[in-house]
Amino acid sequence: MLELRLVTKKYGTKFAVRNINLECRPSEFVVIFGPAGAGKTTTLNLIAGITDPTSGEVLFDGQSLDRVPPEHRNMSMVFENYALYSHLTVFNNLAFPLRARHISQSEIRRQVHEIAEILQITPFLERRPGFLSGGQRQRVALGRALIRDADVYLLDEPISHLDAKLRHRMRGELKALCQRKQATVVHVTHDYREAMSLSQRMAVINKGHIMQFGTPEEIYHTPANEFVASFVGEPPMSFLDVELTQGAGLPEMFVTGTEQQPARIKLDDETSIALSRGAVPEQLRVGVRATDLTISTTQTPAHAVPAEVYVVETLGHRDIVTVRVGPHMVKVVASAGMSLNVRDVVWLDIGPDTYHLFGDEQAIAHPARKVRVPEGV
Amino acid sequence: MQTQKVTFADLFRHLLMVVILCIFLFPIYWMVMTSLKAPEEVLTRPPTFVFEPTLDNYRYAFEQADFGLFIRNTVVIAGLSTLLVIAFGSLASYSFARYNPGDGHIMFFILTTRMMPGIAVVMPFFLIFRDLGKTGIGQFLALGLDQVGSLVVAYTVFNLPFAIWLMYSFFQDIPSELENSARLDGYSRLQVFLRVVLPLAAPGIAVTAIFSLMFAWNEFLFGYILTRDAARTITVGVSGFQTQQGILWGPLAAAAVVCILPMLGVALMLQRYMVRGLTFGAVRG
Numbered sequence: 001m002l003e004l005r006l007v008t009k010k011y012g013t014k015f016a017v018r019n020i021n022l023e024c025r026p027s028e029f030v031v032i033f034g035p036a037g038a039g040k041t042t043t044l045n046l047i048a049g050i051t052d053p054t055s056g057e058v059l060f061d062g063q064s065l066d067r068v069p070p071e072h073r074n075m076s077m078v079f080e081n082y083a084l085y086s087h088l089t090v091f092n093n094l095a096f097p098l099r100a101r102h103i104s105q106s107e108i109r110r111q112v113h114e115i116a117e118i119l120q121i122t123p124f125l126e127r128r129p130g131f132l133s134g135g136q137r138q139r140v141a142l143g144r145a146l147i148r149d150a151d152v153y154l155l156d157e158p159i160s161h162l163d164a165k166l167r168h169r170m171r172g173e174l175k176a177l178c179q180r181k182q183a184t185v186v187h188v189t190h191d192y193r194e195a196m197s198l199s200q201r202m203a204v205i206n207k208g209h210i211m212q213f214g215t216p217e218e219i220y221h222t223p224a225n226e227f228v229a230s231f232v233g234e235p236p237m238s239f240l241d242v243e244l245t246q247g248a249g250l251p252e253m254f255v256t257g258t259e260q261q262p263a264r265i266k267l268d269d270e271t272s273i274a275l276s277r278g279a280v281p282e283q284l285r286v287g288v289r290a291t292d293l294t295i296s297t298t299q300t301p302a303h304a305v306p307a308e309v310y311v312v313e314t315l316g317h318r319d320i321v322t323v324r325v326g327p328h329m330v331k332v333v334a335s336a337g338m339s340l341n342v343r344d345v346v347w348l349d350i351g352p353d354t355y356h357l358f359g360d361e362q363a364i365a366h367p368a369r370k371v372r373v374p375e376g377v
Numbered sequence: 378m379q380t381q382k383v384t385f386a387d388l389f390r391h392l393l394m395v396v397i398l399c400i401f402l403f404p405i406y407w408m409v410m411t412s413l414k415a416p417e418e419v420l421t422r423p424p425t426f427v428f429e430p431t432l433d434n435y436r437y438a439f440e441q442a443d444f445g446l447f448i449r450n451t452v453v454i455a456g457l458s459t460l461l462v463i464a465f466g467s468l469a470s471y472s473f474a475r476y477n478p479g480d481g482h483i484m485f486f487i488l489t490t491r492m493m494p495g496i497a498v499v500m501p502f503f504l505i506f507r508d509l510g511k512t513g514i515g516q517f518l519a520l521g522l523d524q525v526g527s528l529v530v531a532y533t534v535f536n537l538p539f540a541i542w543l544m545y546s547f548f549q550d551i552p553s554e555l556e557n558s559a560r561l562d563g564y565s566r567l568q569v570f571l572r573v574v575l576p577l578a579a580p581g582i583a584v585t586a587i588f589s590l591m592f593a594w595n596e597f598l599f600g601y602i603l604t605r606d607a608a609r610t611i612t613v614g615v616s617g618f619q620t621q622q623g624i625l626w627g628p629l630a631a632a633a634v635v636c637i638l639p640m641l642g643v644a645l646m647l648q649r650y651m652v653r654g655l656t657f658g659a660v661r662g
Binding site for chain 1: 552563565568
């Protein structure tokens with residue numbers, strides 16, 4: 001089992017990663033997911049031993065890796081820029097990790113041909129990396145990492161630089177390859193689909209902090225805070241500032257900026273009781289996913305939030321409609337047959353089973369009805 | 378069809394180039410011509426341009442003046458000092474490029490030693506080698522006066538700063554991911570240096586080797602002061618044709634031709650790399 005305990009890395013006075021805790025179970029596929037500059041690559045380098053942590057510890061199977069140099073960690077890595085040895089042929093690139101282990105020539109040849117066959121790079125074995133396309137180079141890099149049996153495979157955006165079609169295919173191949181290896185994989189990416197489709201568990205990282213660590217389902221359905229919520233999902237989640245008013249005993253919500261004609265959003269009893277008991281957060285925000293909402297052209301008990309159509313993007317089988325609720329923009333997926341026009345008045349069904357509620361950027365309630373009011377905030 | 382218009386400016390530019398080339402190449406032309414002339418034709422006025430070529434001057438240089446020995450000495454000295462420069466220089470500049478010890482100050486200090494004129498240290502060198510030659514280890518390594526070893530050391534010392542500075546930029550150009558990758562592949566730091574870094578830096582190392590070879594080949598001052606007969610180098614040998622009886626222009630020219638030929642060949646073969654190496658040094662350094 002690979003563990004990071006309170007790992008911090010500082011460059012000068014800047015924190016690259018700060019107090020990171022992470023554990024990867026044996027043969028688990030973990031994805032580290034975050035925007036550029038979040039500390040993803042630094043985390044990988046810390047695991048690999050390329051950089052030493054400023055404080056904290058990296059452990060493998062309970063043993064500290066503090067003084068273990070990279071060459072003795074039995075980890076294998078794919079670098080973002082592939083890091084192929086340009087003076088060696090593809091064959092020798094693939095054989096390079098094996099040569100360090102004094103494996104016989106015939107065995108090396110067998111293993112190289114085996115992995116080349118899987119990755120479909122056999123025709124290029126005698127070429128130098130400089131004469132390969134991006135996709136071919138990337139497969140060579142992957143092959144060089146996967147050719148030997150490592151305890152941990154570290155993949156730094158290995159398929160992010162491929163064109164969409166190839167990326168899609170490689171995603172599947174990568175998952176199959178890693179499953180065959182039965183080893184721990186730590187995969188870094190900034191692509192949300194890649195993260196969701198590959199990972200068994202994923203760590204969402206931002207500004208050097210791990211925002212949330214859990215299964216893709218947990219991350220998607222119960223994001224821990226606004227950052228995770230906004231970063232996961234396509235199209236991205238829309239947010240509405242809301243304010244509390246005192247209803248009949250329990251608090252109610254309406255969208256900020258709609259004071260003249262309040263756009264009310266229902267609170268379920270459990271959440272409103274919790275809110276009325278705890279300290280109310282300074283900033284309340286409702287987050288809704290485009291796929292969770294529906295649009296109606298008439299007002300119904302469910303479709304109670306008035307909105308105005310701002311723009312309609314057609315995807316073919318359905319439309320992505322951007323509507324304006326007060327000053328806020330909300331994206332909704334609508335069936336293609338609705339023929340909505342700009343400035344049409346429509347009604348949204350923003351109810352307790354569709355929205356995520358955030359107080360001071362931290363999650364308070366999810367549609368799955370897990371209420372978590374932070375005390376004394 | 379596209380016809381290129383030859384403007385007056387183009388014509389003038391090419392004419393200028395021809396004139397400049399003539400000015401620069403004429404001495405070499407004259408040297409080659411002189412080396413092929415019989416003694417009585419060398420100093421005739423007006424100079425002869427058409428004459429019966431002879432190889433007598435070359436024969437004289439090699440048979441009477443022992444020029445073969447000078448060539449052997451120079452080859453040994455230049456070759457050995459270049460090997461040492463590359464061996465020490467590559468390790469030093471690699472560590473400067475990767476670990477930057479001394480925050481750039483040591484690097485700068487090393488460069489400043491290059492700014493020191495040779496004449497300032499030639500006397501200390503003379504005294505050091507005079508005394509070193511009397512010690513056991515000095516005799517074993519031929520580090521005395523008029524011995525090959527002392528010139529090897531002197532040229533190595535003089536070439537190292539420049540070589541470190543030049544190779545530094547080549548090592549910096551190698552992405553550190555390659556080294557990290559090789560270490561994760563299971564190689565130690567030294568193995569990574571030998572199996573990944575050195576092959577990738579090979580063009581830069583070749584350029585550095587050529588420059589240091591040329592310096593050692595062309596060096597005169599140290600060769601003149603530190604040797605007498607046995608370890609005499611080519612450049613000093615050429616100057617030896619200025620005798621008390623007068624200057625032996627024919628053999629001198631022949632020796633000079635032999636002296637520049639190898640370097641000319643090397644330079645022609647590798648001029649593309651050399652330009653790159655020079656601009657690297659200039660821009661990055």
